[in-house]
Amino acid sequence: xxxxxxxxxxxxxxxxxxxxxxxxxxxxxxxxxxxxxxxxxxxxxxxxxxxxxxxxxxxxxxxxxxxxxxxxxxxxxxxxxxxx
Amino acid sequence: xxxxxxxxxxxxxxxxxxxxxxxxxxxxxxxxxxxxxxxxxxxxxxxxxxxxxxxxxxxxxxxxxxxxxxxxxxxxxxxxxxxxxxxxxxxxxxxxxxxxxxxxxxxxxxxxxxxxxxxxxxxxxxxxxxxxxxxxxxxxxxxxxxxxxxxxxx
Numbered sequence: 001x002x003x004x005x006x007x008x009x010x011x012x013x014x015x016x017x018x019x020x021x022x023x024x025x026x027x028x029x030x031x032x033x034x035x036x037x038x039x040x041x042x043x044x045x046x047x048x049x050x051x052x053x054x055x056x057x058x059x060x061x062x063x064x065x066x067x068x069x070x071x072x073x074x075x076x077x078x079x080x081x082x083x084x
Numbered sequence: 085x086x087x088x089x090x091x092x093x094x095x096x097x098x099x100x101x102x103x104x105x106x107x108x109x110x111x112x113x114x115x116x117x118x119x120x121x122x123x124x125x126x127x128x129x130x131x132x133x134x135x136x137x138x139x140x141x142x143x144x145x146x147x148x149x150x151x152x153x154x155x156x157x158x159x160x161x162x163x164x165x166x167x168x169x170x171x172x173x174x175x176x177x178x179x180x181x182x183x184x185x186x187x188x189x190x191x192x193x194x195x196x197x198x199x200x201x202x203x204x205x206x207x208x209x210x211x212x213x214x215x216x217x218x219x220x221x222x223x224x225x226x227x228x229x230x231x232x233x234x235x236x237x238x
Binding site for chain 1: 109117118119121122125126128129132136223226227230231233234
């Protein structure tokens with residue numbers, strides 16, 4: 001029972017994070033929401049008893065990809081859609 | 085963009101712990117979840133912490149691109165030498181000739197449950213170490229190349 005509740009909570013959080021990534025106009029906020037999505041996905045992998053994939057997802061998805069997005073945003077504009 | 089001293093101090097304090105955790109994940113790759121790729125990614129996230137906390141010119145004094153490129157090549161060379169060493173002994177590609185009975189990682193795995201022995205596995209821990217060295221070099225080179233394109237602004 002507790003597992004079903006945890007799965008429901010984490011999947012709901014993932015859906016909310018994905019919708020936030022889609023809706024944010026500020027690119028830094030969108031990158032942070034994507035990091036939250038990856039973190040929740042790592043917890044979901046762990047609950048589904050795949051700790052190997054969970055470690056890789058936590059390191060690559062939540063850590064390195066978010067930072068790569070941050071570096072890319074630093075080189076371009078902060079908002080979606082505006083020129084220069 | 086100059087980071088505050090809070091960020092710099094946190095990066096300095098956390099960096100050795102992240103390194104230790106990455107090495108732990110790599111060296112226990114044949115016993116616990118994780119392995120070369122995961123540990124190498126954790127090590128690279130430690131390098132990334134330094135790169136983000138300090139300015140580009142300051143951090144490249146510590147994290148040099150030449151060193152990271154040579155780490156990547158060293159990992160690949162170690163991997164292919166470990167794989168070909170079995171062929172030199174007359175067995176197949178990547179035959180695990182070190183286990184059991186080799187000088188390194190050569191213990192026989194005990195039957196049944198209990199605490200795991202780190203000194204087992206033969207070529208598998210060596211392959212994990214090679215993959216870990218390769219991954220930390222490759223990801224650091226990618227991040228350095230990303231950062232070098234915008235170095236005038238930070």
